[in-house]
Amino acid sequence: MDNPGFTGISSRRRLLGLAGLLGFSGCGFRPLYAPVTEADGSASDLREELAAVRVANIGERSGQLLRRELQRRFEGSAPGTAARYNLVVGISYGAEALGYRRDGAITRLRYTASGNWTLTTLSVPPQPVAASSIPTRVIDSFNIPDLQFFAADSARDAMEARLVEQLSEEIYRRVALELRRRKESRPA
Numbered sequence: 001m002d003n004p005g006f007t008g009i010s011s012r013r014r015l016l017g018l019a020g021l022l023g024f025s026g027c028g029f030r031p032l033y034a035p036v037t038e039a040d041g042s043a044s045d046l047r048e049e050l051a052a053v054r055v056a057n058i059g060e061r062s063g064q065l066l067r068r069e070l071q072r073r074f075e076g077s078a079p080g081t082a083a084r085y086n087l088v089v090g091i092s093y094g095a096e097a098l099g100y101r102r103d104g105a106i107t108r109l110r111y112t113a114s115g116n117w118t119l120t121t122l123s124v125p126p127q128p129v130a131a132s133s134i135p136t137r138v139i140d141s142f143n144i145p146d147l148q149f150f151a152a153d154s155a156r157d158a159m160e161a162r163l164v165e166q167l168s169e170e171i172y173r174r175v176a177l178e179l180r181r182r183k184e185s186r187p188a
Contacts, residue, residue: 049179050172051078053085053119062160063091066115069168074175085129089117089171098141109156110141113163117171119178130178138166 053074058067066089074087092114099108114135120126140163142155 046176046180046183047077048081049084049183050074050176051076051081052083053087053175054083054122056086056088058089058091060091062093062113062164063089065161065164066091066168069164070171073168073172083122086120086122086126087117087171087175088120089115091115091167099143101146105146106144107146108141108143110139111159111163112137112139113167115167115171117175119175129182130175132171132174136167136170136174138163138170140166 051074055067055070055074058064070087070089075081094112094114096110096112097106097108098110099106101107114137116132116135118131119129121129140159142152142159144152144155
């Protein structure tokens, strides 16, 4: 049995969805990885710029994981591209206890990872391109099972991997935005 009112509602939803999409085009929405039209009118691909970013060494084990993840994201977009930029990233962690047992033992920890980054050219002397104005921050947590030490270590390692992946995605996206902004505003 068809409900005649239902088709009217669905067509209104489609119309509102189409109006929303058209509204994006009017506000200057552009896909992040779409070809960039530079100030001089030429078009170029942002992937080449992103592939030209090299990530400097980051201290500690979590920094090594973050560097590897960032290198995979940047250099993987167009392998073999010559380096033109240097990305320096600093990472710090904070931890706080969230759950306690009746005897006071901690059962859940929350970690906050903060990352600051600076992008410079590889020219001599290096020219600043962009930097994070506020730290990129991601949060994750894990449980500490009672007397399950291997499970607790495994949960912490998995949480650290998730934090590194989230942090690298945010840094990659912000660097991409800055490089896009730079290419669009480059003088003719």
